[in-house]
Amino acid sequence: MIEPDMLTIFLATALLIVVTIILALYRATIGPEVYNRVAAVNVIGTKTIVLLVIIGYIFERPLFFDISLLYALLNFIGTLAFAKYLERGEVWSS
């Protein structure tokens, strides 16, 4: 079993990460332009990676980590595609 002290510390860390996600979500909501929203969504995605790793250690399933690796790749590709789309008006340059 995981020690209660370390469980408390992991839970507090996860809670503080959720607080930062809520702050970034506020920025993604109010805006003011599309670029602020994309940047805030990217920040939320990268925080979710760490949150998934911590959840894996809270539930004593460290292989949850594979999901966070996949999520990191998807978040990176999605952000790059969105930036190219906003810059050129199309994803693939013809």
Next chain:
Amino acid sequence: MVELIVTILLVVVVLFLAAGVFFMLAGAIGLLRLPDFYTRLHATGKCDTLGEVLIIFGLLLYHIYYYSPGAELSVQLVPVKLLFLICFIFFANPTATHAIMKAAYNTGVKPWKKGDRRM
């Protein structure tokens, strides 16, 4: 002696986690408070990268302590993959920030100057 080493390791883990959470909170406050798009990305692009890397490194140390002897090979290899994740975050996060910022600059988002209205 072994208990002392374990205690020191756990304290180091907690220090890594606390430092990471501090940097992530600083980045989030910068994302909220700074006046325009470029300064906001300046805050989050660096603080988030460092904070996440610190937290994942702390969890890697905890994994080495907690699952070291007698686990399956797939569980024992998790620290290596966590190192790969750290390398990937170090490359990918500034690249994504740079891509968004370059797109904004090329499409004509004006930087904030002193005296302008806060956006």
